[in-house]
Amino acid sequence: MSVATSSRRKASKRQASSDIEDERPSQSRADEQVEDDEDEPQARRRATNGVKKEKKLDISRKQNTREVGEDDDDEDDDGRIDVENFHDQPLSRADAAKLQGLGRDWNNIAKHVRPNWRVVGDVAVALAEVGEGEDVVNGLVELDDIMKNLIDIGAEMDSHEKVLDEIAQKILQGQEVDDTADRYKEGVLVELRDYRNKTTRQKYAKSEEYASFKSAIWEVQQPDKGMPPITDFIPKEDGDDSDDDDELEMGGVNQNYNCPITLTLLVKPVTSKVCNHSFSHDAIMQSFRGSPSVKCPAAGCTKKFARTDLVPDKDLEKRVKAYERRARRAAENSDAEEIID
Ligand SMILES: [Zn+2]
Incomplete structure (x- = not known):
């Protein structure tokens, strides 16, 4: 960061001295030669003023409230991060481990949150035990939506973990990875778009959480009958395969x-x-x-x-x-x- 700051300062000094040259009154070569020695200290003073003016502008642009003192030369320890000119650095192997740690955090969050989703199934069972009627049916439809939303959130948490891990793997394989924040954001967006483009069956038919939610309700409503495959509850949409991969589906197990x-x-x-x-x-x-x-x-x-x-x-x-x-x-x-x- 200090490298970026000092190179910027050099740039502004260069800028200032060229300004001064422009300001000089047009004189003959000869006059200039003669006066040069005399002018030199003044010119330097003017140059210094120019630099200070530049710095002041520069600093006010950055909305820094710090006063610029006379002895401003040792600015290197001012601790400011010059965000605009900060060059994005590729991540190191140590950073890869940090990314993996972040990924594990997502995984841990999911692991803690997911078991609590069963409560939606518990509510559904309690509601189904009430019997039939419009309220029960509507309530169960609502709970079904809640369950699906939770599964969507689960997919989102998974995608965070996946993307972070993919970036970490790239670093560990020796690839140069910069713009990490953008890659991360972009990666998650792509994952979420892919997920949204899935059919209802693709999202939920193979979800264990959805299967146990459905079978819990089924058991109350039809205790004597085995539950059909989950796909029986999710109408086929465009993009769904033929029913070839039925064996992979959840449900259909006689409780x-x-x-x-x-x-x-x-x-x-x-x-x-x-x-x-x-x-x-x-x-x-x-x-x-x-x-x-x-x-x-x-x-x-x-x-x-x-x-x-x-x-x-x-x-x-x-x-x-x-x-x-x-x-x-x-x-x-x-x-x-x-x-x-
Ligand atoms: Zn067995």
Whole structure:
């Protein structure tokens, strides 16, 4: 920064002395020769004045309120950053690590925020349990929009992380990266534009958050039927592929809250990161019998997993409890009907 400041000052000095030359009255060569020696100190004084005038202008242009003193020569330590003339420097490898750190910050924010979106599903379940009617339908439509907006925000957070990481990778590969702020801004805008251009299916059909939101409502409304694929809820639009990649879609899983081992309702459920099957905690832990991994006990599943692949599934546990509650209420109702009969 001090380099930029001092080169600017040199420029203004040059400017000042040429002004002075212009101001000199036109004289004959001879006169000039004679007077030169005499004039010299005065000329220097005038030059100095000129420089000071220039500096004053310069500084007022920058809206600096500092007074210009007589001994202004050691301005190098004035600490001002000459923003207009500040040359953008390429980032160093150390900066790449900082960018990656920023990317991780976005990731952490997303990780903290995302689990809370389940509350939208909880509200939807509570609303669906009220029954039918226009208010319920409208409320569920509204919650559906909220869920989609949240997923959009998730995509935006992801794009920040992605763009920062891409810039960092370029630096680490030895590419010269400058204008980083612009690259970052521009990169995120491009990502967001690409996202907006996606179809509704492309945005939400493969979102786990949307799938669990939809299936939570489905379970309340049609507890006896398996949920169809998520795409059944999202009409096909221009740009959607044919239904070839159905197998990749979420949903369509018949909700069953029984543990595949105990065949009774899940207790303290854990879910396998490998194949997404869930089990009662104690039952699956016993099935390891000392070996490091076990074949998945779920019917038709050929995957193997270790204890560390099993994560406590609080969300599922909540749904099991809600299911129990509904089952109990249904039983009470039918008991009541029997009594009336
Ligand atoms: Zn499995």
